[in-house]
Amino acid sequence: MTTRTPYALTTAIPYVNARPHLGHALEYIQSDAIARWHRQLGEDVFFLSGADENSLKNVRAAEAEGVPTRELVDRNTQYFIDLMQTMEVSLDDFIRTVEAKHFAGVQKLIRASRPEDIYKQKYSGLYCVGCEAFYQPEELVDGKCPEHLTPPELIEEENYFFKLSNYQAQLEELIASDTYKIVPAERKNEILSFIRSGLKDFSISRSQERARGWGIPFPGDEKQVVYVWYDALGNYITGMDYAVPENDGAAGERYGRYWPAALHVIGKGIIRFHAVYWPAMLLSAGVPLPKALFVHGYITVNGQKMSKSLGAVVDPLEVMKQYGVEPVRYYMLRYISPTQDGDFSEEQLRQSYTSDLANGIGNLLSRTLAMIEKNADAQVRVMDVTSADEAAVVRKFEETFVEYERLMNGFEFSQALSRVWEAVATLDKYINDKAPWHVAKDPARREELLTIYWVLAEGLRCLGSLLHAAMPKTAEEIWHRLGLAQSPSEVSWEIQKTWGLLQTGFTVTKGAPLFPRLEEPAK
Numbered sequence: 001m002t003t004r005t006p007y008a009l010t011t012a013i014p015y016v017n018a019r020p021h022l023g024h025a026l027e028y029i030q031s032d033a034i035a036r037w038h039r040q041l042g043e044d045v046f047f048l049s050g051a052d053e054n055s056l057k058n059v060r061a062a063e064a065e066g067v068p069t070r071e072l073v074d075r076n077t078q079y080f081i082d083l084m085q086t087m088e089v090s091l092d093d094f095i096r097t098v099e100a101k102h103f104a105g106v107q108k109l110i111r112a113s114r115p116e117d118i119y120k121q122k123y124s125g126l127y128c129v130g131c132e133a134f135y136q137p138e139e140l141v142d143g144k145c146p147e148h149l150t151p152p153e154l155i156e157e158e159n160y161f162f163k164l165s166n167y168q169a170q171l172e173e174l175i176a177s178d179t180y181k182i183v184p185a186e187r188k189n190e191i192l193s194f195i196r197s198g199l200k201d202f203s204i205s206r207s208q209e210r211a212r213g214w215g216i217p218f219p220g221d222e223k224q225v226v227y228v229w230y231d232a233l234g235n236y237i238t239g240m241d242y243a244v245p246e247n248d249g250a251a252g253e254r255y256g257r258y259w260p261a262a263l264h265v266i267g268k269g270i271i272r273f274h275a276v277y278w279p280a281m282l283l284s285a286g287v288p289l290p291k292a293l294f295v296h297g298y299i300t301v302n303g304q305k306m307s308k309s310l311g312a313v314v315d316p317l318e319v320m321k322q323y324g325v326e327p328v329r330y331y332m333l334r335y336i337s338p339t340q341d342g343d344f345s346e347e348q349l350r351q352s353y354t355s356d357l358a359n360g361i362g363n364l365l366s367r368t369l370a371m372i373e374k375n376a377d378a379q380v381r382v383m384d385v386t387s388a389d390e391a392a393v394v395r396k397f398e399e400t401f402v403e404y405e406r407l408m409n410g411f412e413f414s415q416a417l418s419r420v421w422e423a424v425a426t427l428d429k430y431i432n433d434k435a436p437w438h439v440a441k442d443p444a445r446r447e448e449l450l451t452i453y454w455v456l457a458e459g460l461r462c463l464g465s466l467l468h469a470a471m472p473k474t475a476e477e478i479w480h481r482l483g484l485a486q487s488p489s490e491v492s493w494e495i496q497k498t499w500g501l502l503q504t505g506f507t508v509t510k511g512a513p514l515f516p517r518l519e520e521p522a523k
């Protein structure tokens, strides 16, 4: 029996005080592309997401609506689950922080911490409920939270603190050496200089009163509730069965198989929690650290950060209803930078749909299959590819597979897809150079014609393999129309990246356009 390499990855878990926006969609699409890519490589993937339900924000949102907090989180969490299902996000599990196994796991993590790392202290500070974080006065912009542009509240109470300063040297070493790897490098450097500037201890509890009794009771002190960031970060292990309540809080089989996770995917706004607090919490509790952190930027709309408090919200469900799920996945992966801020533009989305999808891969597939149906009884025949023109196409795909693999492993989705579209252009040029419509008129050139069809069909098969992570349904549909019964997730990558997977006797089906032309936008 061969053991497959485990590859566990997680998304951040959003506060569910409002509906998801396009920024959430970006993170889910990126994470899903990574999960599908690693499954395609044959790894044993476990893909976890969830909802951060114990936050004070949710309590306030419920109070504002006049509904019980539990009712609000049940309803809003469902919006996130629905969005992920619509977007074909291939989760293996979804952890809700109201679950018993999450409560048990977070309490277990605190109990496992070194006693000298946790102390009680009277504290006063400026707290932004939007961020669920304290700010130093000098971090504010005009007295306001730099993320939310709202004034923080002055909080004064006795809390438990975590002695982050105990871990400064160790964290610096782990991150500098890439033992805990942060991508991209500029984020790694930013965190290293933050660590070197000196780490302040942080509060890991709040009073029951301030929390309105909502949240996880602090172990051994019923007057305190676990601070929501400590609680939320714990989801990455509780969702992997760090503590199973039915089994006296012992870790489950899933934990042994998948932890430490290969990757956390997060947005740049929460990097300190994930690159500093989280590894320190784990070190204190003697839990192995995750291997890597991938940090994406923000999506702006007209140059403005998207958040409910600031306006500028695009509903991802509406966009997908209009353009289809996979064109939106494609656009976000190809035209929004994986790691820098990117601007969402409906005009650019339409343009990418028309030029890359409808006139690009969609047209290439339908014109190829139409020719094979009409002139070769819809049959593909495996042919020699020894002549120079054909060998050049084969070489292009070999190179594309190598580059694609390298870029996907480095989370360079946009560049990976650019390479794939270079291969689309190679096939387009090959058709135009070969002019099979002329060749088809001359019965003496039958072999030549079948060779052209073979190169195009197998080239499209390769494109299906290369599109799987970004557009799984499109990739599968391309394979099915070429007569393959399987999908690109079911065949080993070694075989997929080798020219010649299609076999003689496969019957192709042209079918309806994969990407129908868009209507003109209403004026």
Ligand SMILES: [Zn+2]
Residues within 6 Å of the ligand: 128, 129, 130, 131, 132, 145, 146, 147, 148, 149
């Ligand atoms: Zn804030």
